[in-house]
Amino acid sequence: MxxxxxxxxxxxxxxxxxxxxxxxACGSGSNSADTKDxxxxxxxxxxxxxxxxxxxxxxxxxxxxxxxxxxxxxxxxxxxxxxxxxxxxxxxxxxxxxxxxxxxxxxxxxxxxxxxxxxxxxxxxxxxxxxxxxxxxxxxxxxxxxxxxxxxxxxxxxxSQSPTDPSEGNESAAAPYIRWDIYKEIGYPQIKDLDGLLNVLKQMQDRARQDTGKDDIYAMSLFKDRDGDMMQNAASICSWFGYTNQGSVFISADGKDVQPATKEGGIYQQALEFLNKAESMGLVDPDSTTQDWDTMRTKVTNGKTMLSIWSWLGKPRMNSDENKAKGVGFMLAPLENMKVYSDGFQxxxxxxxxxxxxxxxxxxxxxxxxxxxxxxxxxxxxxxxxxGGAACPKDLGCFTTDKDGKNPTLTKFGQQAMTGDHANLKVSAKLGGSSYDDGYSKLNFKAVSQNDIDPNTGEAYNPLLWKSNQDETELFKDWSAHMENATNDIDYLQKAGKLSIAAGASYTTPQEDSTVSATRSSVKSETVNASWQAITAAGKFEKTLDEARTKIDNLGYKEVLKVDQQNAKDLIQARKDIVKQAK
Missing domain, CATH: 3.40.190.10 (Periplasmic binding protein-like II)
Structure with a gap:
């Protein structure tokens, strides 16, 4: 934001x-049972x-x-x-x-x-x-x-699943996703680390521009309007290496490391340095410092970017059934040193x-x-x-089961609702009428994990995980052939030992002192501003961050950090407790 x-x-x-x-002192709620309905x-x-x-x-x-x-x-x-x-x-x-x-x-x-x-x-x-x-x-x-x-x-x-099992289902939320069709065109080069990824992205950008004759294609396009405690794009890159952020600190999935975003040489600085190098190589869309989410995602849909920091950005906008059949779309990159953060079931x-x-x-x-x-x-x-998420209802005509209520299988209607042109999918008048999109729940509240198991079918609520719904498209088959014959992203990450699972604990930060909140607000602003300045600071990356650290310290960050370190400690303990509880 x-x-x-x-x-x-x-x-x-x-x-x-x-x-x-x-x-x-003046509320008038009642805990007594209701009057007759x-x-x-x-x-x-x-x-x-x-x-x-x-x-x-x-x-x-x-x-x-x-x-x-x-x-x-x-x-x-x-x-x-x-x-x-x-x-x-x-x-x-x-x-x-x-x-x-x-x-x-x-x-x-x-x-x-x-x-x-x-x-x-x-x-x-x-x-x-x-x-x-x-x-x-x-x-x-x-x-x-x-x-x-x-x-x-x-x-x-x-x-109802184990807190040490990955909750994402078939793909991680934040991981390096690249235009696999362009990666294929340049010969599937090895990607050892972030520097290697930049070199590959440069080749991909050049090839895509050559293929289309368009020079407005960039390896990556960023946006600002969802920044919080820090620059969201950079914070999400930290998740590629097993970290999540809470407040102003980053916490490793295994709980062994807690570090502030301001740490010199820390994981957040490494992410910023990656973006700074990308900027210096001409790989970052110049509109990144001013555009919002809507503008950026339109560019992804129109094939103007080669990298998606999240699965939920690139895949839904490029991986249509038509594109996947042609081998076109975003897929997980084989970044050798990644250790992707994953939340366990809660x-x-x-x-x-x-x-x-x-x-x-x-x-x-x-x-x-x-x-x-x-x-x-x-x-x-x-x-x-x-x-994405759970399938739409069986009674709506979205899926069928066998005579025993097992083996759920999407119907043509269900496939269109889940992955096709759902905006123009008509619903019969007796089932509510209008279009599928007009009719779905606007509450946006997901009571149960969408990758949990339906006790009736014995399979997940999410149809992407159904046995009957395995991807057989040209895009997936080519990706799988180069990724240890994996059945999906999570399967690859687990096989390759590149997944860091944080036990699925339910933890909410407690109320903090108003003076800490006020200082936190100032720290956020300085952190976000400095982050954007750092990635565009040609030859002044280190200097920009050093100056920001001094400013942040002078704002009274020590008190905010003390709170965030304690909250991190409590989260780590909550993770340990939920694992014990589940045994």
Missing amino acids: ELKKITTRAIAAGVAAATLLSLA DGSEMTVEVFDSLASSQGLQKSGWFAKIVKDKFNIKLNIIAPNVSGGDTVFDTRSASGNLGDLVIVGTGNGRLNKLVKAKLIEDMTPYYSSMKNVKKYDSAVKSIAKQAGKDGVWGVPQGVS PDGDGATIVAIGSKAKNKARLAKFIDWMYSPEGIYASSSNS
């Missing part, structure tokens, strides 16, 4: 904290921090499923679309955040929501929530985070985001049933979207 947005949100977070604390249609207001669209979802296939099962309509309030943290502040001040609440819990927010009586204790309904109860330890972890006994919410992304879910019932909601028992349904196989399929 842009620096202005970072600062604004940091200030807003402080206001939100003050708002919640002021409400703690007559079953009539009701419109449910959903405060949804994850949603990217808002308003009443009154038509389409998901709306019809929800209406038929629960006789409710969902009216989504999405701060991401309009209002930002101001929406949270205003609704909190009114004492009514929403009937259903999907919200982040970080920095002590959950504890404040409970104290302010803005969310309901679901204990009276919990005995009937048979699907949620399968993840009882996840529910208890939320109660611990809330600082009070009760059923205050259910986290997203829960799983038995206790992603405690950073929960779904809860608002204290002022009516017919709470019905809402509890709706939440429970989202954690059922039927609800998981019904919550599918158009960007």
